[in-house]
Amino acid sequence: EKGGYDHFMLKEIHEQPRAIRDTLKGRISHAGDKVILDEIKMTTKEIQNIKRIVITACGTAYHAGLVGKYIIEQLVRIPVEVDIASEFRYRDPLIDEETLVVVVSQSGETADTLAALREARRRGARVVAITNVIASSVAREADDIIYTWAGPEISVASTKAYTTQLVAIYLLALYLAQERNTLAAGNIKEILNELKAIYSKAQEVLDGEQPIKDFAEKYCKHEDAFFIGRGLDYAVALEGSLKLKEISYIHAEAYAAGELKHGTLALIVENIPVIALATQQSLFEKMVSNIKEVKARDASVIALAMEGHTEVEKVADQVIYIPKTHQVLAPIITVIPLQLLAYYISVYRGCDVDKPRNLAKSVTVE
Numbered sequence: 558e559k560g561g562y563d564h565f566m567l568k569e570i571h572e573q574p575r576a577i578r579d580t581l582k583g584r585i586s587h588a589g590d591k592v593i594l595d596e597i598k599m600t601t602k603e604i605q606n607i608k609r610i611v612i613t614a615c616g617t618a619y620h621a622g623l624v625g626k627y628i629i630e631q632l633v634r635i636p637v638e639v640d641i642a643s644e645f646r647y648r649d650p651l652i653d654e655e656t657l658v659v660v661v662s663q664s665g666e667t668a669d670t671l672a673a674l675r676e677a678r679r680r681g682a683r684v685v686a687i688t689n690v691i692a693s694s695v696a697r698e699a700d701d702i703i704y705t706w707a708g709p710e711i712s713v714a715s716t717k718a719y720t721t722q723l724v725a726i727y728l729l730a731l732y733l734a735q736e737r738n739t740l741a742a743g744n745i746k747e748i749l750n751e752l753k754a755i756y757s758k759a760q761e762v763l764d765g766e767q768p769i770k771d772f773a774e775k776y777c778k779h780e781d782a783f784f785i786g787r788g789l790d791y792a793v794a795l796e797g798s799l800k801l802k803e804i805s806y807i808h809a810e811a812y813a814a815g816e817l818k819h820g821t822l823a824l825i826v827e828n829i830p831v832i833a834l835a836t837q838q839s840l841f842e843k844m845v846s847n848i849k850e851v852k853a854r855d856a857s858v859i860a861l862a863m864e865g866h867t868e869v870e871k872v873a874d875q876v877i878y879i880p881k882t883h884q885v886l887a888p889i890i891t892v893i894p895l896q897l898l899a900y901y902i903s904v905y906r907g908c909d910v911d912k913p914r915n916l917a918k919s920v921t922v923e
């Protein structure tokens with residue numbers, strides 16, 4: 558049932574190219590210039606009337622939502638707020654008929670996420686659900702559903718659900734951009750073209766896992782780690798840090814790299830592993846400076862950069878390159894080395910990878 562893999566998590570990490578492809582299937586026009594989301598029943602007029610978007614979810618799905626904020630604000634120019642479902646539901650949220658609420662849940666059964674959905678609908682908002690389970694509670698109660706076609710996810714640590722949630726969010730963002738005319742047709746086509754190729758780039762990352770395995774062996778004895786990044790890389794850093802924490806029990810923190818000098822640098826000491834995400838071209842120079850800041854404290858830096866950005870080799874101890882893609886799409890492939898790193902560290906530490914202590918796959922209680 559594990560398809561020859563030692564753990565469900567590794568199997569599911571390797572299923573990502575297939576899952577990404579399935580989630581895109583039938584949702585891009587033949588000519589490659591339009592998103593087809595028949596499952597969104599809103600009219601163009603209704604889409605044009607949206608004033609605000611609120612994304613709410615828990616855990617990894619919340620991290621997918623954070624990527625969504627950057628993407629939707631950039632491509633659609635609508636203000637987006639992302640909120641943890643257990644916070645959203647209890648704070649008398651500012652939601653009305655002009656708010657679109659996007660709920661993200663792999664299982665579709667997370668108690669807080671479901672309650673947030675109900676609260677949003679009670680206040681008159683339209684709710685789009687992104688979920689992996691057909692006819693789940695979230696799917697049944699939402700106005701519109703975008704299914705992720707990840708297939709069953711057994712490992713407690715979410716991997717293929719996250720990357721397919723990202724794909725669904727990109728499709729939604731591009732669909733809204735298309736209906737609201739916020740992006741030139743050429744730009745939509747360009748991003749869609751890259752999106753169609755992203756699964757093969759995910760495969761390339763998987764094929765190059767050996768160096769990541771070696772880093773895992775090298776770093777598995779540490780008890781602390783930091784993940785830093787800017788923009789979309791910051792959102793991915795949060796997910797990378799969660800993966801490491803939940804399955805290896807290493808204390809890991811993710812920081813927006815610009816925040817380092819506002820306190821975190823005090824924690825950067827000799828040899829501490831810092832995973833520095835530097836995939837965003839427009840923020841690359843800033844990240845190089847941040848890497849220098851932690852190197853000046855003798856941290857051990859693994860940088861993630863896009864192919865061609867070899868300049869990073871001068872400042873980082875090690876570099877993992879991801880295949881070149883449009884910078885807005887980078888999170889889909891940037892997260893994969895971080896999933897593999899967490900996985901192999903967990904294995905080297907002898908942890909129960911698929912069933913980490915104290916955690917359940919589906920949290921149906923508050």
Ligand code: F6R
Nearest residue numbers: 616617618662663664667714715
């Ligand atoms: C982390 C993880 C959890 C879930 C969270 C939400 O790897 O799996 O953080 O993402 O419990 O679950 P769903 O998406 O089912 O609502």
